[in-house]
Amino acid sequence: MIFLRTSERNGSCFLRTDQLDGETDWKLRLPVACTQRLPTAADLLQIRSYVYAEEPNIDIHNFTGTFTREDGDPPVNESLSIENTLWASTVVASGTVVGVVIYTGKELRSVMNTSNPRHKVGLFDLEVNCLTKILFGALMMVSLVMVALQHFTGRWYLQIVRFLLLLSNIVPISLRVNLDMGKMVFSWMIKKDSKIPGTMVRSSTIPEQLGRISYLLTDKTGTLTQNEMVFRRLHLGTVAYGMDSMDEVQSLVFSAYTQPAHDLSASRAPAATKVRKTIISRVHEAVKAIALVHNVTPVYEANGVTDQAEAEQHYEDTCRVYQASSPDEVSLVQWTESVGLTLVGRDHSSMQLRTPTGQILNFTILQIFPFTYESKRMGVIVRDESTGEITFYMKGADVVMAGIVQYNDWLEEECGNMAREGLRVLVVSKKSLTEEQYQDFEASRRPARYVQAKLSVHDRSLKVATVIESLEMEMELLCLTGVEDQLQTDVRPTLEILRNAGIKVWMLTGDKLETATCTAKNAHLITRNQDIHIFRPVTTRGEAHLELNAFRRKHDCALVISGDSLEVCLKYYEYEFMELACQCPAVVCCRCTPTQKAQIVRLLQERTGKLTCAVGDGGNDVSMIQEADCGVGVEGKEGKQASLAADFSVTQFKHLGRLLMVHGRNSYKRSAALSQFVIHRSLCISTMQAVFSSVFYFASVPLYQGFLIIGYSTIYTMFPVFSLVLDKDVKSEVAMLYPELYKDLLKGRPLSFKTFLIWVLISIYQGGIIMYGALLLFDSEFVHAVAISFTALILTELLMVALTIQTWHWLMIVGELLSLACYVASLVFLHEFIACQAIG
Numbered sequence: 001m002i003f004l005r006t007s008e009r010n011g012s013c014f015l016r017t018d019q020l021d022g023e024t025d026w027k028l029r030l031p032v033a034c035t036q037r038l039p040t041a042a043d044l045l046q047i048r049s050y051v052y053a054e055e056p057n058i059d060i061h062n063f064t065g066t067f068t069r070e071d072g073d074p075p076v077n078e079s080l081s082i083e084n085t086l087w088a089s090t091v092v093a094s095g096t097v098v099g100v101v102i103y104t105g106k107e108l109r110s111v112m113n114t115s116n117p118r119h120k121v122g123l124f125d126l127e128v129n130c131l132t133k134i135l136f137g138a139l140m141m142v143s144l145v146m147v148a149l150q151h152f153t154g155r156w157y158l159q160i161v162r163f164l165l166l167l168s169n170i171v172p173i174s175l176r177v178n179l180d181m182g183k184m185v186f187s188w189m190i191k192k193d194s195k196i197p198g199t200m201v202r203s204s205t206i207p208e209q210l211g212r213i214s215y216l217l218t219d220k221t222g223t224l225t226q227n228e229m230v231f232r233r234l235h236l237g238t239v240a241y242g243m244d245s246m247d248e249v250q251s252l253v254f255s256a257y258t259q260p261a262h263d264l265s266a267s268r269a270p271a272a273t274k275v276r277k278t279i280i281s282r283v284h285e286a287v288k289a290i291a292l293v294h295n296v297t298p299v300y301e302a303n304g305v306t307d308q309a310e311a312e313q314h315y316e317d318t319c320r321v322y323q324a325s326s327p328d329e330v331s332l333v334q335w336t337e338s339v340g341l342t343l344v345g346r347d348h349s350s351m352q353l354r355t356p357t358g359q360i361l362n363f364t365i366l367q368i369f370p371f372t373y374e375s376k377r378m379g380v381i382v383r384d385e386s387t388g389e390i391t392f393y394m395k396g397a398d399v400v401m402a403g404i405v406q407y408n409d410w411l412e413e414e415c416g417n418m419a420r421e422g423l424r425v426l427v428v429s430k431k432s433l434t435e436e437q438y439q440d441f442e443a444s445r446r447p448a449r450y451v452q453a454k455l456s457v458h459d460r461s462l463k464v465a466t467v468i469e470s471l472e473m474e475m476e477l478l479c480l481t482g483v484e485d486q487l488q489t490d491v492r493p494t495l496e497i498l499r500n501a502g503i504k505v506w507m508l509t510g511d512k513l514e515t516a517t518c519t520a521k522n523a524h525l526i527t528r529n530q531d532i533h534i535f536r537p538v539t540t541r542g543e544a545h546l547e548l549n550a551f552r553r554k555h556d557c558a559l560v561i562s563g564d565s566l567e568v569c570l571k572y573y574e575y576e577f578m579e580l581a582c583q584c585p586a587v588v589c590c591r592c593t594p595t596q597k598a599q600i601v602r603l604l605q606e607r608t609g610k611l612t613c614a615v616g617d618g619g620n621d622v623s624m625i626q627e628a629d630c631g632v633g634v635e636g637k638e639g640k641q642a643s644l645a646a647d648f649s650v651t652q653f654k655h656l657g658r659l660l661m662v663h664g665r666n667s668y669k670r671s672a673a674l675s676q677f678v679i680h681r682s683l684c685i686s687t688m689q690a691v692f693s694s695v696f697y698f699a700s701v702p703l704y705q706g707f708l709i710i711g712y713s714t715i716y717t718m719f720p721v722f723s724l725v726l727d728k729d730v731k732s733e734v735a736m737l738y739p740e741l742y743k744d745l746l747k748g749r750p751l752s753f754k755t756f757l758i759w760v761l762i763s764i765y766q767g768g769i770i771m772y773g774a775l776l777l778f779d780s781e782f783v784h785a786v787a788i789s790f791t792a793l794i795l796t797e798l799l800m801v802a803l804t805i806q807t808w809h810w811l812m813i814v815g816e817l818l819s820l821a822c823y824v825a826s827l828v829f830l831h832e833f834i835a836c837q838a839i840g
Helices: 043-044 121-148 156-166 174-192 207-212 243-258 277-290 327-338 409-422 435-455 460-470 492-502 513-522 541-552 562-574 576-581 592-608 619-627 643-646 657-697 707-713 718-726 734-737 741-746 755-778 782-804 810-829 831-837
Strands: 003-008 013-016 026-029 051-055 063-069 076-080 095-100 213-218 225-235 297-302 320-323 342-346 350-354 358-370 379-383 389-398 426-434 476-487 506-507 531-534 557-562 586-590 611-616 628-635 648-650
Touching: 003 755, 043 619, 076 174, 076 207, 095 513, 121 657, 121 755, 156 277, 156 657, 174 207, 207 213, 207 611, 207 657, 207 741, 213 225, 213 592, 213 657, 243 277, 243 327, 277 327, 277 350, 277 389, 277 409, 277 426, 277 476, 277 782, 297 342, 320 648, 327 342, 327 426, 327 476, 327 782, 358 586, 379 741, 409 426, 409 460, 409 476, 409 513, 409 619, 409 782, 426 435, 426 513, 435 531, 460 707, 476 541, 492 506, 492 657, 506 513, 506 592, 513 557, 513 586, 557 562, 562 586, 562 592, 576 592, 576 611, 586 592, 592 611, 592 619, 611 619, 619 628, 619 643, 628 643, 648 657, 657 707, 657 734, 657 741, 657 755, 718 782, 755 782
Parallel strands: 213 506, 213 611, 506 586, 531 557, 557 586, 611 628, 628 648
Antiparallel strands: 003 095, 013 026, 051 063, 063 076, 225 476, 297 320, 342 350, 350 358, 358 379, 379 389, 389 426, 426 476
16 A cells, blocks of 8 residues: 555654565655645545556566645645555554555455465376386286287176286285375474474475475575674775774774864865875764665664653663664664764654764755665765755665766775675765755756656656766765675585585575675575676566577576566576576576566476475565475574475574485485385286286186285285385485485486386296296195295295395384284184185
């Protein structure tokens, strides 16, 4: 809805949009100015106005509209942007708000970015189904061959049915039961693993999928990072201050406010006059600029309740909480507080700073130029109430600020050095304005162009940027700041394990390009020796074609692309883009909407045919998690929405390594071994039946009846075969130390047509030898031949399981001995019954 009024005294509110875009920081929202000025909320019903809004779309980062009040003279027109909106599924920090609803139902941003959940069927289950179809085809063929060898005499169609029933064991009905029971055991093992505490399995039908992941798609905020930015570096060109030298910065700031005249001549000198500044003056100006150019608002709380009357009046440090639309801005303001210059108050039109000596500095906000993805910078024009000076402060990315600040010979080099350390670099600059210069901008430009640009519906951001370009010339470079997003525990080792295992990691985030790129470097998702291709913004088919050609010429290069450019590429060059992206060692997609995240997962599945795993922690990751073959939810600051929608839930990203390398690998290998042994067990007895019928002139007479057939698939062989769910080829520590072992599973070799054919040949060979040998040796005593062949069949199956086991578990030994004991006891106590079954 459009934000019209708020009960907050400062005339604004903060919104948390973590369930929409995954960002846990608070975003500043502003009401429509003419409605906020109304005496009461009831007066909203007395005015005559209308809202123009763009048609519903899935873009959660932009909004364009206008608000027109017609009952005034003249009518009032105000531009509406993303700052004037309140989306559904978001949280207001404090106070009450009144707005007019624009979109409802299916038009909601949160609904349009949500996909319907799908029922996931594992690739392993599909492969087993394929093998079962082959076995069913073999059953039909063998039955037809048997009848054909009888020359289709008599009622041959009934003979086909009899052979289908006699040889029905070829299709292992118990296979699905064994596999489902095995999956329950695998899920229980994952849940009970003490090295990944808190892990939950919410879908017990696909644990073996974890053993064949080729692409891992992960969110950034809250998944790879803690979303806690820390100030690391202040660079002034000739001197740099790191974390270990911040006390020196603090003493310099203190000196600037305690010395009788702290270089006033330098700070008030005209722009054309070159005055060499002292280090105290340079540090003071840099810290002051950082403390002013931002959108942070200090909020005072007492006992969990906002207390503006008392706490704010005295600027109590213990009650102050910073709210902003970006965590790196909060880190900058927290840093200025730590070195002595504290932001203690802010509203629409003013800011208050407290000096180390306790003095309150008042600044009037004349203009704010907010950060946009296109401009990559933000600015503010303030007037110092004590001196009357007007200053234009600006900060932004080095790529745009390099052309705005005055010439220098260190900016590019130092920005590169700090970026290589994984820091997000911001360039801070200022420009002193005379009253005449500002009035010229305010009077001659604002009514004619600036307001019209803000009211423009088409290309609004470009038109606004054009208007303020006149101010952004020959600005004085003050400093570089470097902030770092705190990574989750052991993210780098986990990503290293995944890369060595042959898994390609893609990072899909709703965050800004610069932040996403720095996090990818810091987490070593992009290694230091890898080139990075930043896909420049494209809007047309021709631009996309040129940029794809430029990207095609690069090899072994990580890709960084924004959501808008990605949408253009997928619209016109879907196949070409996915082909190039899949060859990259790493891909970073920033400014992604939830729908785009799910779309990328779906395209990867369709274009590569490989298994995907999606990891996220917020409501904006739910669509991606549900679309992926394996969805993993991380329980974090953004609640449990992703965790509850996922197939597997973990408490930290680092647990993903063990979940895939150990449990995923073991689940897949064990499921493959179990399915092949169940097929082997069924084929053996079916082969013996076929040999028996062939020897006796293709008669459709059962070899074993009733109890023996049921006992063979249950009490006599069930425990040893099922004990394979406990087998493992290497210890878990070895699997984590050598993730290359996981890479072998990506080709699906444990259960392939080759291994299936090998086990079919083994089954036919063993069944044929046992049956034919028993008939040759005991030709005169048919009853003994049947009993001994059945005994040999049981012993062969137990021996095959024992020879296949690679790591013995005490339950395996119990299973082998218990099955053997059950059969011996059957021979002793049910001798006559078994003999009758054999004759029958």
